[in-house]
Amino acid sequence: MTQTTDLYSMVLGGLMGQAFGDAFAMPAAMRPEDTWKRYNGWLETFHPGLDDHPAHHGLHAGRITDDTEQAIALAESFIEDQGVTVDGVARAIVRWYERVGGDESSYVGPSTRRACQALRAGADPRKTGIHGDTDGGAMRVSPVGLINPGNIDRAIADTVTACMPTHFTDVAISGAAAVAAAIAAAMVPGSSMDDIIAAAKYGAVEGRSHGEVWLGASINRRIDLAIDIARRDTSEYERIVDMFDLVGSTLMTSETVPSAFGMLVMSDGDLMRCAQYSAAISGDADTVAAIACAIAGAWKGIQAFPADVIRTLESANPEYDFRGVAQGLTKIAQERSA
Numbered sequence: 001m002t003q004t005t006d007l008y009s010m011v012l013g014g015l016m017g018q019a020f021g022d023a024f025a026m027p028a029a030m031r032p033e034d035t036w037k038r039y040n041g042w043l044e045t046f047h048p049g050l051d052d053h054p055a056h057h058g059l060h061a062g063r064i065t066d067d068t069e070q071a072i073a074l075a076e077s078f079i080e081d082q083g084v085t086v087d088g089v090a091r092a093i094v095r096w097y098e099r100v101g102g103d104e105s106s107y108v109g110p111s112t113r114r115a116c117q118a119l120r121a122g123a124d125p126r127k128t129g130i131h132g133d134t135d136g137g138a139m140r141v142s143p144v145g146l147i148n149p150g151n152i153d154r155a156i157a158d159t160v161t162a163c164m165p166t167h168f169t170d171v172a173i174s175g176a177a178a179v180a181a182a183i184a185a186a187m188v189p190g191s192s193m194d195d196i197i198a199a200a201k202y203g204a205v206e207g208r209s210h211g212e213v214w215l216g217a218s219i220n221r222r223i224d225l226a227i228d229i230a231r232r233d234t235s236e237y238e239r240i241v242d243m244f245d246l247v248g249s250t251l252m253t254s255e256t257v258p259s260a261f262g263m264l265v266m267s268d269g270d271l272m273r274c275a276q277y278s279a280a281i282s283g284d285a286d287t288v289a290a291i292a293c294a295i296a297g298a299w300k301g302i303q304a305f306p307a308d309v310i311r312t313l314e315s316a317n318p319e320y321d322f323r324g325v326a327q328g329l330t331k332i333a334q335e336r337s338a
């Protein structure tokens with residue numbers, strides 16, 4: 001009984017962490033100095049999207065973005081199919097794409113858009129992801145980790161499947177596998193930050209051996225670079241600027257994923273600091289934050305979240321049943337670990 005409760009707490013923590021990071025960092029600007037100036041330092045609370053932001057203008061405070069919407073869509077398909085299937089993932093992403101009016105939306109990433117247009121024209125979901133190299137596979141992968149507590153190899157195998165319809169290049173799979181493996185490791189009771197990072201690096205290396213051979217820097221080595229920066233003896237803000245300048249936070253998987261691990265290490269998994277640092281890094285800050293906080297949330301469990309954060313996320317995103325989805329994922333995780 002205790003075990004079930006602990007598992008549910010970690011699954012809901014991971015899902016809520018994803019939503020929290022995403023929504024908290026959504027109002028960031030493109031560059032660290034601009035975000036810093038706009039908010040007079042660290043973000044202290046949820047804010048609406050900036051009016052001049054190409055994708056987030058008009059979003060209200062606490063609102064999640066494509067990262068969490070797609071993660072939940074994937075999670076729902078896992079619950080429907082009782083596991084991760086190529087067809088289930090393709091169906092989930094196309095359903096999401098149609099719901100957000102993908103053809104006309106500035107909100108859809110380049111790999112997902114290309115794949116969804118091909119899928120809707122009837123293409124084979126095993127072929128539509130062969131040019132997908134951006135961070136969309138990694139930004140939505142948290143449920144893959146959450147259904148595989150402690151089972152890092154299965155998390156990596158499921159990641160390959162989950163990336164196939166939209167992000168089936170070695171670099172995109174490498175980044176997504178690093179994240180899923182980190183979450184699977186974080187859910188082992190008593191796991192340390194070193195355990196999580198070791199799993200991430202293992203996932204990055206294993207993940208790179210799948211999918212189309214493509215152009216992309218080493219996720220594994222860039223995680224090391226990000227952690228080196230995170231542990232420098234300079235001010236927090238200086239480390240954030242160094243992370244932005246040297247590791248990066250564009251849509252490239254080899255930037256966003258390593259930066260997310262930098263934020264995770266810099267905050268030592270403290271959810272609020274993790275979200276604040278990730279917002280400050282700017283650029284694709286919501287994706288950096290969604291990834292970093294999903295790992296932190298799975299590690300710390302739902303009890304680590306302030307009650308008002310959960311209330312805000314639930315009221316700002318009323319169409320999403322975070323607890324129901326977490327229950328469905330917990331059931332799969334439980335059956336797999338039995």
Ligand SMILES: [Mg+2]
Nearest residue numbers: 065066067286
């Ligand atoms: Mg986003």
